[in-house]
Amino acid sequence: MSAESSDHVSLRYEIRVVGHLDPRWSAWFEGLSLSLENDGTTLISGPIPDQAALHGVLRRLRDIGLTLVSITQIDAMGPADT
Amino acid sequence: MPDRLLDTKYRIPPRRPGLIGRPRLDALLEDGREARLMLVSAPAGFGKTTLLVEWLAGSAADERAVAWLSLDPRDNDPAVFWAYLATAIEAAAPGIGASALAVLQAPGASTESALAALLNDLGDFASGFVVILDDYHVIESGAVNDGMTFILEHLPAGVHLVIAGRADPSLPLAKLRSRGELVEIRAADLRFTDPESAVYLNTGMGLELDEADVATLAARTEGWIAALQMAAVAMRGREDVSSFITDFAGDDRYIVDYLLEEVLQRQSATVRDFLLGTSILGRLNGPLCDAVTGQDGGRATLESLDRSNLFVVALDDRRQWYRYHHLFADVLRARLLDEQPDRVAELHLRASAWLEEDGDRAEAIRHSMAAGDFVRAADLVELALSASRKDRQEATLRSWLEALPPEAIREKPVLSLAMAGALLANGELAGVEEQLANTEAWLSTADETDPEVRGLRSALTVYRAAQSNALGDADASMAFARRALDLVDKDDHIGQGAAAGLLALAHWSRGDLEDAHDLWAGAVTSLQKAGHLSDAIGCSMAVADIRIQQGGLTEAMGVYAWGLELSAAQDSVLRGTADMHVGMSELFLQRGDLDSASRHLLASEELGEDAGLPQNRYRSKVAMALVREAEGDPGAALDLLDEARHLYVGDFYPDVRPVAALRARTLLALGRTLEALDWVRDRALSTDDELSYVREFEHITLARIRMAQAVGDKTAEPLRDASRLLERLLVAAKEGGRLGSVIEILVLQALARKSSGQIDSAVTTLREAVALGEHELYVRAFTSNGAILVPLLRGLIKAPGAPRHARRLLAVLNKSKPNAASSPGSGTRELIEPLSGRELDVLQLLDTALTGPAIARELVVSLNTVRSHTKSIFAKFGVNNRREAVSRARDLGLLPRSTSG
Incomplete structure (x- = not known):
């Protein structure tokens, strides 16, 4: 299944940035969860409705000057968690 | 034009005290002075704006005029962006930019012509110009980027563009780079080095740090200026600076989180509350802050924040308007969202109320949407609607309508109709019915004597006609359009023009040419009165098309000349001007004047794509193909027709001369009859088909193909087929008053009779065609059939009382080159300079x-x-x-x- 064919399904993404991000940023990132990793990075993860929303998240990262390490789509199957 | 332009957007931001010089960057900036484009591209908080402000205060400007524009997301509406850019330039050098502003305000003017006017003015400004666009990363609009690309590619010598932002813009950077016309200042250049950090912290911020502390801070922040600034504010007045630095350096937290915590802890509760509450504002002044926080003293608080370097930026020299440093504002907003989520909506509502009162409707709408108060937002959008439509901010309007939830739109028939209009304009038929039905339901219980209700009813009826037309239901479209013409107020020229045009379309697609013509002419008049000149020109294309089919070439020429004249009287080239040239080209070609035909095609091309209606892209290729074929190069014609096929955009005009049928004719000229037959099969055409106006051109093409088949066929069947079809076509064309088709059919009949040996009958038929073509000087309708006509024309001339036109046609055909056809006889020359x-x-x-x-x-x-x-x-x-x-x-x-x- 390709990402394009599942516009109506939220896909889960993991976005890794440099630095430990305070958990209070969760609201800013529309409820995505933040986990602090031992290597000094933060993993921002959760369901993201579509590509436009993903780009919105990336823009927010850019706007607060965070350094992006990686973006991974962690599953491509099934509907968003309910 | 936006309802109100904020002058703080196009003022050079005031300089800030306590800044350090950056001689390290002088060489780069010096190169930037002379480059076509200087790009300052780095994340938030890297000192991009400050660098440019200081550069301008130093040697950058010299004699040059400097236009500055700080962009925000609203500038993604091209109408808003160009108005601000022209205003910024006008502010830098009064008079420059005025002509572009005038063009922008003219309905129907093309953006390209406004930009061309702007570039001309800039180029005339002798002492040079620097145009700075700050925060360009907010621009996502393809239309704005296209326009900026156009500007970059046509930038006059002496004009230099500077673009600053957090992301590289969607402009042809690689091309500029390879030509050496781009100077880039990037994050690596902007980061403070250790010595710079030392000067900034110790001299600029008045700290007394030793070399080791500075090095630690510089390493932890990696020279990120915003972080160093926050660190400096956090350290100010602290006894234990060294331990602060040690703690900071040993912490893994995101720098901004760590430092903001430190900074906020050192503020009073009132100031903290003020910072969080006002973080939702794009711009701040005292009264607005008071309205949002519900406190007094907003102005004094802003001034004290400014004095203590707490991340506010003054937007004007009088220090009335401020904004937070973008990064700081984002961080504060995130904290507000986390700490006081219930307060957010109320803050936005208060801001919305104050801004509406202050006249900034767009910002008021943004805040009411952010508050989730869509009822209020819908009210404001409704108020903004009429103004916005007049000012052509379609993109802004559309974005508002899309941001409103469906129920908010359903509540308001005005919005529902606007949504239907926006959808129809984009050809998105799917959602239209819901909106129209909704408006209808609302109107069914409304008081129809209320003028506003009547206005809605007439607009609804116009949209119904447009919808039926788009769905191919000509009967319904005609019925709605007729009702709309009655309902629309006589002074509502746009409504009158739209209704007349829709009714004209319905008549046209049925072949009612005379009625269609009169209605189109009425639509042109109404649209011209409404000042929608480009639309008027678009409708005049239909007037000319119809006249050409009726055999009124001179009148059609007059229509095109009118369009060119109308355009010439404006400050800018109207969209549709190129179409007029293409129309003229076809007329000259029909009259055998190949040179003029080519010249007008060239004129269309030189005006650029923006001067043409969307259809002109393929129409011009078709006209070019016809010229190539007349020049004796059907191969080139075929290529052009293939291009035309790909560029084809359907409009609502009946496609009475399909590109595929033209292509089949060109295949015949190339002797590729089998491929032409493929087209016949694709279109399921038969000589026994019922005839209709919209398929006439295809059926005449079919007759041509059958005649071509007859050449290699021993049986008489293909020719008999063709003759029977032509006989029927002739009756239909005469009944429909389509002189152009009548002439073409008669010529084909003459050729068919000649092929079957009926020479006398062939001459008589040709004589009828020539006599009909004489008055309007039809040439190509005859000569396109080639030398095969020559013996018949000779026979015709021998007979007494032969039309003079026959000699002319013969002279054209006898010339080796098929051009110069329109000026037979002696002593006539081509015009060197065409008439205007x-x-x-x-x-x-x-x-x-x-x-x-x-x-x-x-x-x-x-x-x-x-x-x-x-x-x-x-x-x-x-x-x-x-x-x-x-x-x-x-x-x-x-x-x-x-x-x-």
Whole structure:
């Protein structure tokens, strides 16, 4: 299944940035969860409705000057968690 | 134009005290002075704006004028962006930019012509110009990026563009880079080095740090200026600076989180609350802050934040308006969202109320949407609607409508209708019915004597007609359009024009040419009165198309000339001007004047794509193909038709000359009859088909193909088929009053009769065609069939009383080159300089009994103007009086052969 064919399904993404991000940023990132990793990075993860929303998240990262390490789509199957 | 332009957007931001010089970057900046584009691209908080402000205060500007524009997301509406850019330039050098502003305000003007006007003005400004666009990363609009690309590619010498932002813009950077026309200042250049950090912290911020502490801070922040600034604020007045630095360096937290915590802890509760509450604002002043926080003293608080370097940026020298440093504002907002989520909506609502009162409706709408108060947002959008439509901010309007939830739109018939209009304009038919039905339901219980309700009812009926038309239901479209014409207020020229145009379409697609013509002409008049000149030109294309089908080539030429004249009278090139040239090209081609046909195609091309309606992209290729074929190069014609096929955009005009059918004809000219037959199969065409107006061109093409088949066929069947079809087509074309088709069919009949050996009958038929074509000087309709006509024409000329036109046609066919066809006989030459549109108008009237003053009245110009046009016509023709001019014009095909018929 390709990402394009599942516009109506939220896909889960993991976005890794440099630095430990305070958990209070969760609201800013529309409820995505933040986990602090031992290597000094933060993993921002959760369901993201579509590509436009993903780009919105990336823009927010850019706007607060965070350094992006990686973006991974962690599953491509099934509907968003309910 | 936006309802109100904020001057703080196009003022150079005030300088800040306590900044450090950056001689390290001087060399780069010096190069940037001379480059076409200097790009300052780095994340938030890298000192991009400050660098540019200091650069301007230093040596950058010299004599040059400097236009500054700080962008925000609203500038993604091209109408808003260009208005601000032109205003910024006008503010930098009064007078420059004014013509572009005038063009932008003219309805129907193309963006490209406004930009061309702007570039011209900039190029004329002798002492040079620097145009700075800050925060360009907010621009996502393709239309704005396209326009900026156009500007970059046409930037006059002496004009330099500077773009600053957090992301590289979607502009042709690689091309500029390879030409050495781009200077880039990036994050690596902007980061503070250790010595710079030392100067900034110790001299700029008044700290007394030793080298080791500075190095630690610089390493932890990696020279990120915003972080160093926050660190400096956090350290100010602290006893234990060294331990602060040690803790900070040993912490893994995101720098901004760590430092903000430190900074906020050192503020009073009131200030903290103020910072969080006002973080939702894009711009701040005292009264707005008071309204949002519900406290007094907003202005004093802002001033104290400014003094203590707490991340506010003054937007004007009087220090009335401020904004937070973007990064700081984002961080504060995130904290507000986390700490006081219930307060957010209320804050936005208060901001919205204050901004509405202050007249900034767009910002008021943004805040009410952010508050989730869509009822209020819908109210404001409704208020903004009429103004916005007049000002062509369609993109902004559309984005508002899309941001509103469906229920909010359903509540308001005005919004529902606007949504239907936006969808129809984009050809998105799917959602239209819901909106129209909703409006209808609302109207069913409304008081129809209320003028506003009546206005809605008439607009709804126009949209219903448009919807039926788009769905291909001509009967329904006609019924709605008729009702709309009655309902629409007589002074509502746009509504009248739209209704008349839709009714005209319905008539046209049925082949009611005369009714369709009159309605289109009415639509043109209404749209012109409404000031929608580009739309008026679009509708005049239909007027000309119809006249051409009826055999009124001269009148069609007059329509195109009118369009060119209308465009010439504007400050800018109207969209649709190129279409007029393409139309003229086809007419000249029909009259055998290949040179003029090519010249007008060139004129269309030189005007650029933006001067053409969307259809012109393929129409111009078709016209070019016809010229190539007339020049004897059907191969090139075929390629052009293939291009045209890909560029084809359907409009609502009946496609009475499909590109695929033209292509089949060109295949015949290339002797590729089998491929032409493929087209016949694709279109499921048969000589026994029921005939209809919209398929006439295809059926005549089919007759041609059958005749071509007959050449290699021993049986008489293909020819008999073709003859039967042509007979039926002739009756239909005569009934429909389509003279152009009648002539073409008669010529084919003559050829078919010749093929079956009926020479006398063939000559008689051709004679009828020639006689019909004489008045309007049809040439190509005959000569496109080639030398095969020559014996018939010879036979025709021998007979007594043969039309003069026959000799002319023969002369054309006998020339080795098929051009110069329109000027047979001796002593006539091609015009070196073509007549202008206005001269063509005057010429038409010279061929009447009108006196000079009467001509002036007719054209609504002064007698002197008429005289100067007449003199110019005489000069171009090389004649000395009116009679000679008219006679010469007849030879050139600019006037019909004889006005008496």
